[in-house]
Amino acid sequence: MxxxxxxxxxxxxxxxxxxxxxxxxxxxxxxxxxxxxxxxxxxxxxxxxxxxxxxAGQFSSSTKLSGKAAFITGYVDNNAATSSDEITFEYMYQLNLNTSFTGEDNLYTRIKSGNVGDASGTVGHFVDKGQGTYLSAANSNNNAVKVDKLWYQFPVGDSMTVWVGPKIENYYMLASAPSIYKPVTKQFALGGNGSAYGSSTSPGFGAAWTQEVEDPSAARWAVSANYSAKSGDNSAENKGLFGDDTESFVLTKVEYGSPRWQVSLATSFKEGWDNDGYYQSALATKSPNVAADSSMTAYAVRGYWRPETSGSVPEVQVGYDWATIDGAAAGEAEDTSGWMVGLGWKDLFIDGNRAGIALGSRQAATGLKSGGTVTSDPEEDNSVWEAYYTFKVNDGVSITPAIFGGSDLTNASGTVTDVDGAVLLTEFRF
Missing domain, CATH: 1.10.287 (Helix Hairpins)
Structure with missing residues (x-):
């Protein structure tokens, strides 16, 4: 400028x-x-x-624009009578605007569009949260261009960062990401997309403190805490940011590690949510609910390790989540748990290419409130997996063939069945 x-x-x-x-x-x-x-x-x-x-009249800020487009071609077969395994060709388009006013702060705006399923996300294999085939590259805005994320972050002193925004998720307000695994399906994001991480885009605010160290490669402590409210933009009675019936979400994360390795523990407290999360079993998502005024306390343990040099030795990511629910109705989940392991290879075979394999169990109910007709979660023994290889065509274009699947998952018709699918992602970054 x-x-x-x-x-x-x-x-x-x-x-x-x-x-x-x-x-x-x-x-x-x-x-x-x-x-x-x-x-x-x-x-x-x-x-x-x-x-x-x-x-004097020059702009007081600098803005950088980046973005990406994804062509999504593939199919999903969930072995149900109503299943369609037709090959679809869909897209996602994203723009990222980063604006700084002081050189140390950042106003982040993300604009997105796509046609993967309909606007509600209930139609389309690649935006199906129930059976875990929701792609990280998918967007279901039904071709509408929308502001998808909007927040402002700024430093306080040398060790503290603060975030505040009307459209933000809790895992953006952390000292560092909880996972280094790059997923194809969203169920493997964040080291296992369970109860602690992965809130809906909501109004929120948070802060993170990072210990200062002289050597950037040395291990250090960091602590993060944030608050988000799913009904924070709702002016109805008892809603808003702090209303009695607002779906509130408090997350804290304590971590210790270096750029090569890290271990962390996150604790979150949810109150008034009408479902537990996006990527869990059908029974686990029934609790808590607003009518019962129930609450949930969730925990997430994460750990990762990177080799000194890229190539044949993979990066390793592990995660384990569990939660307890207070106020569940008879036959609903009182306890849930899930896990994942992800392996990633940078520069495998050719510099710039990447491969990944992940497997795990999506969070399912391990304990039910007595008195109901349901005695166990049909998805308690579920398993999910994915594998991919990314070809770097040049600095802006990559092609990723991927396969994924799972067993004992609930499909769109409510039947517990097996799922498998394949996708070819062509991504353009600029």
Whole structure:
């Protein structure tokens, strides 16, 4: 932006300097030369004043634009009578705007569109949260362009970062990401997309403190805490940011590690939510509910390790989640748990290419409130997996063939069955 302004100022400056040079007296020193010098000086002062006005009107911020587009081609077969394994061709488009006003802060805006399923996310294999085939690259805005994320972050001192925004999720307000595994399906995001992480996009705020160390490769402590409210933009009675019936979400994370390895423990407290999360069994998502005024306390243990050099030795990511629910109705979940292990290979076979394999069990009910007709979760023994290889065509284009599947999962018709699928992702980054 400054270069653009200078290009505008330069011709104006040259235009003002030209008459100055024309009026300059190059004759030998005389009584008139002093007067000419005063005239020139006056004009120079005027030029400086005009330049000052131009500089005063320049933009007080700098904005960087980046983005990506994804072509999504593939199918899903869930072995149900109503299942369709037709191959579909869909898209996602995303723009990222990062604006700084001081050089240390950031106003982040994400704009998204896509046609993967309908706007509610209930139609389309690749936005199906129930059977775990929701892709990380998918978007179900039904071709509408929407502001998907919007928040502002700024430093406080040398060790603290603060976030606040009307559209943010809790895992963005952390000192560091809980997982280094790059997933194809969202169920493997965040080291296992369970109860502790992965809130819906909501109004929220948070802060993170990171211990200062002299050596950037040394281990350090970090603590994060944040609050989000799913009904924070709802002005109805008892809703809003802190209303009695608002779906609130408090998350804290304590971590210790270096850029190569990390262990962490997260604790979250949910109150008033009408479901537990996106990527869990059908029975586990029935609790808590607003009518019962129930609450949930969830925990997430994470750990990862990176090798010194990329290649044949993989990165390792592990995660385990469990939760307890207070206020569940008879036959609903009181306890849940799930786990995942992910392996990632950077620069496998060819520099720039990447491979990944993940497997685990999505969070399911391990304990039910007595008195109901349901005695166990049909998805208690569920298993899920994925595998992919990314070809880097150039710095902006990559192609990723992937396969994924699972067993004992609930499909769109409510039947517990097996699922398998394949997708070809072509991504353009700019």
């Amino acid at each position: 400054k270069l653009f302004q200078r290009l505008l100022v330069a011709p104006a400056a040259l235009g003002l300097m030209a008459p100055l040079a024309a009026n300059a007296d190059v004759s030998p020193v005389s009584t008139e030369s002093d007067f000419s010098s005063e005239v020139i000086q006056a004009r120079v002062d005027g030029l400086e004043s005009q330049l000052g006005e131009v500089m």
